[in-house]
Amino acid sequence: MAVTQEQGHVSLKLVVNKETNKVLFAEAGKDFVDVLFSFLTLPLGTIVRLLEKESNIGPVTIGCLNSLYHSVTDLDNCLWNRTFKEILLQPRNSSQDYCNSLKLNIDDSDSKYYVCTDFGSCSCFQLIPYTTTLNCRYGFPLTRTAFSENFCNGFVNAAASFIVTDDLIVMPNSVDYTTFALLQNLGIKSPSSVKEMTVNVNKEKVLDLLKCSLLSKTSLTNLFLEKKPIPERSRFLSFSSEEYSCIKIMLKLVIRKSDGKILYAQGEKDFADLVLSFLTFPLGGVVSKLGGNCSLGSIDGLYKSIADLNDNKYLMSKEAKNRLLDPHLLPQFKLSNKILSMDVLRYSYRYVYANGERILYVQFFKGEYENKSNLKCYEVFPTVDFEGFVKGPAMYVVTDDLVVAPLSPISALNLLNRLNTPFNDLKEKVVTIGLKEVRVHVVLLSILCHTFVFWSFYARLNFTSILSYNFSFYVVVLVQCLNILKASLTSTSALTNGLGRLLTEVKEEK
Structure with a gap:
């Protein structure tokens, strides 16, 4: 067996190039591959929180996401209530029913859901993944606990084994991918040039693997041979989208004429909501909407290798594959749905009696798959008419590195003072983002x-x-919103890179 499993860790065999001291590939089974695949189900806000945890590699910064995440903590008076802050800082993984059974699950988010106290008799069928003081639409408190039913048992088949390359390309261990051919493709000419290593993977190692996977294309080498990953500098390429959207947001950009850098943007609550909603997006959904090219370390290769796997042979089901490649969103993320065009979940429920206690379990489905269940399925209704995270009408400022804050004349003056930019080097420009009108x-x-x-x-x-x-x-085409999203992953100048095409006029006038 290539992989052995003991309590608290998974043992892997690595093949290492002795000359370069680099991992060529690992032999992996279900437990390791399930964890690797689960990275795509994590919302960006959860990823930021995990990346900042202490580990062997230390805290990690990804583009503008860390500054965006931390700006939420200063928005207390601008958010509708405490629940919305929790949604942004601890966004719920909508594939918990697949991930809760993982041997090494690093997502420490709460797995409880809440329904109304009269659930079963009440026809509201409202369900929320956060504690709240809200009532259901018929007036009953949403305080009754429900648990996600972990019927899925991960993503890949238990009997399957896999080869995982240094850049996290996952291939089935089959006659189509022979070790001899693989070694030749990796430039190995003689068996004497390689050696085997056995390593143990625990939760701390998984956390470091997540960090490596987002920073480098040599993730296994960085993780197991203790070579600290060096973030690869990726050139931002603007994104072209064929997605249709009804989003139209007016902004006033404040630009430094000397270098064309957008210092900050002023907008109403719809722009602040747009940027904050990035934290709720699952990583797999982001890669999907960016055409398989998020430019984060080894993530694009991992995503493509899942797409190439035969779901009938190597994955638990077609739904398991779709949960990774095109994950769904919770209904509370209404604005997110508009941008990523993702399905929202449905659910069925059942009661289990344990020690005389009646326990409510919910089982989630996406789109077409609910019809395959013998249980009746219900749409998850939002508890409130969710139209965004921050209060309005109000004006907000978003800096180039996506710090979101309420706008006032004094705060704008303080911001310009910190940027040390004279007034004669500034240019304002009003633009519309989210739409490309033809x-x-x-x-x-x-x-x-x-x-x-x-x-x-x-x-x-x-x-x-x-x-x-x-x-x-x-013809309404969503372009700039996804450009800002992609730039937020790969740079600390999300507005300048994401809206760069709108600045031609400014550069000509400087």
Whole structure:
């Protein structure tokens, strides 16, 4: 056996290049691969919290995410209530039902859910993953505890074994991937050039692996041969999206003319909500919406290798694969759904009697999969009409490294003073983000008009009155929002890099 399992750790065999002292690959089984795959289910806010924990590697900073995360702690008076702060600082993993059974689970988020005190008789079917003083829509307190049912037992089949390369490419241990061919592809010409090592992986090692995976393409070498990862400098490439969105946000950018750097942006609550919602996004969903290219260490390769795995042979189910590649969101993250176009969960429930106590368990489903269950499924209704995290109407400022704060004339003056930038080097520009508006061609407009004529004849409508309205047709394409998101992962200048295409005019005027 390549992998042995004992209480509290997993034992792996590594193949190491003796000349370069680099890990070529590891032989891994279910316990290790499940943990590796679970990284994609973690929300970005959870990742930041884990990265700042002490370990052998030490605290790690990823782009602007750390500064964004810490800015939430100073927004107490701007957030609607304490629950919204908890959502941002401890966002719930919507795939807990897959991850709670992992042998080495590093996500320490609470796994409890709360329903109304009259659940079962009440038809609200509202469920929330955070303690709250809110009531359900029929007035009952949402204080009854429910537990996530861990029926999934991880992501990969127990009998399968895998090869994991240094950059976290996961391949099935099968005749299609022979050791001989793999070693040759890695530049090894003789068996005498390699050696075997047996290592133990515990939770602390998993935490360090998460850090290495986000920083480097030599994750196993950094982890097991104690070579501290050096963050790879990635050049930001703007992202083109074909996703349709209804998001339209007006901003005033304050730009330093001498170098074209966006110092900060002023906007209303919708912009602050947009940036804060990044913390709720699961890593796998981010990679998916960025076209498989988040430019974080070994994450893109890990994501692609999961996509290439046969879900019938090596994964527990197609749903398990989709939970990793296109994870769903909790219904409380309404704004997040608009940006990432993700499904929200459904659930079924059952009662279990233990020691005379009636315990409520919930089992989650996504999209098409609820129909495969013999249990009746319910949509999870949000407990409130969730329209964002911060209060409005109000103005907010977001710095280039995504620190979110309430805006006032004095705070803006203090910010400029800290940036040590004279007024004559500043330029303001009003922009619209979230949308790229393109007018529909005349041919398409003609087709639409003929369609109106056809249907107006049958519906006996007055087509002249219809044409009297001033119709404007737009193709709405989400671009800038995802550009800011990607820049937040790879740089400390998310606004400058994410909105760089909007600054041409400013650079020409400096």
